[in-house]
Amino acid sequence: MLRVEELSKSFAAPGGELKALDRVSLELEVGQCVGVVGESGAGKSTLARCILGVERPSGGRVLFEGHEVAALDRRERRCLWQRAQIIWQEPGLVLNPHQKVGRIVAEPLSNLTSLSRRERRVRVGELLEQVELEPALATRFPHQLSGGQAQRVCIARALAPGPRLLICDEPVSALDLPLQLKVMELLDSLRRELGLGLLLITHDLGIARRYCARVSIMLKGQVVEQGPAAELLNHPRHAYARQLLAATLRLPW
Numbered sequence: 226m227l228r229v230e231e232l233s234k235s236f237a238a239p240g241g242e243l244k245a246l247d248r249v250s251l252e253l254e255v256g257q258c259v260g261v262v263g264e265s266g267a268g269k270s271t272l273a274r275c276i277l278g279v280e281r282p283s284g285g286r287v288l289f290e291g292h293e294v295a296a297l298d299r300r301e302r303r304c305l306w307q308r309a310q311i312i313w314q315e316p317g318l319v320l321n322p323h324q325k326v327g328r329i330v331a332e333p334l335s336n337l338t339s340l341s342r343r344e345r346r347v348r349v350g351e352l353l354e355q356v357e358l359e360p361a362l363a364t365r366f367p368h369q370l371s372g373g374q375a376q377r378v379c380i381a382r383a384l385a386p387g388p389r390l391l392i393c394d395e396p397v398s399a400l401d402l403p404l405q406l407k408v409m410e411l412l413d414s415l416r417r418e419l420g421l422g423l424l425l426i427t428h429d430l431g432i433a434r435r436y437c438a439r440v441s442i443m444l445k446g447q448v449v450e451q452g453p454a455a456e457l458l459n460h461p462r463h464a465y466a467r468q469l470l471a472a473t474l475r476l477p478w
């Protein structure tokens with residue numbers, strides 16, 4: 226479903242060029258969860274933006290369902306955003322504080338589908354149920370939600386256009402530990418039920434170990450190690466992967 230080939234992205238920086246991505250390659254199959262792990266600044270979010278076509282690569286390419294993302298025109302890019310959606314780390318920052326939950330979740334339905342107003346209302350109820358929220362929450366504003374509820378609203382909105390791929394950029398790192406587990410379990414059950422591909426961006430190897438089939442470890446724009454999660458995380462070869470692993474062993478995943 227997703228193939229990233231030798232993807233590079235450079236930004237102008239004081240004192241020269243900054244390689245946010247340096248020949249990154251990875252693949253994700255239908256219904257699979259693939260982890261991208263790395264510390265802050267490794268290039269994870271830049272990778273997500275290139276996959277969604279909002280950032281133009283300096284080299285290499287992204288193929289989503291066989292189409293090269295950078296070559297899509299405006300109309301085709303809207304189709305891509307029906308098929309590939311993203312959720313971010315901080316739900317509080319991405320939810321419009323002036324809109325009620327029902328309108329927030331319905332927005333991609335208005336923008337990306339041709340559903341009528343009544344069909345949209347029904348669909349919003351279904352989506353809230355799918356993320357285990359009471360449909361009555363549709364009338365609340367974001368500031369009236371807990372962090373976990375707000376992230377579930379973001380997931381419902383991302384699911385609204387019926388994507389095949391969900392990019393999750395640090396989806397639980399703003400939540401406390403019990404909530405992290407609940408939201409990750411929800412994402413995992415959505416993956417199984419809907420056959421949704423998940424690209425799970427995280428700095429947490431414990432989460433990657435529990436939920437990902439394959440993992441790519443990134444450091445300073447490069448993939449330093451990648452492979453099946455169990456194998457890689459039991460026997461990391463790269464020094465940086467070993468260091469990351471040592472730092473996460475104490476977490477209860």
Ligand SMILES: Nc1ncnc2c1ncn2[C@@H]1O[C@H](COP(=O)(O)OP(=O)(O)OP(=O)(O)O)[C@@H](O)[C@H]1O
Nearest residue numbers: 236237243245263264265266267268269270271272
């Ligand atoms: N638009 C931009 N202009 C200049 N530099 C950028 C831009 N976007 C990202 N960078 C730089 O590229 C590098 C990678 O950033 P990116 O946000 O992809 O990292 P990350 O792994 O997602 O980090 P975090 O976990 O903190 O979000 C960083 O050094 C960042 O400062």
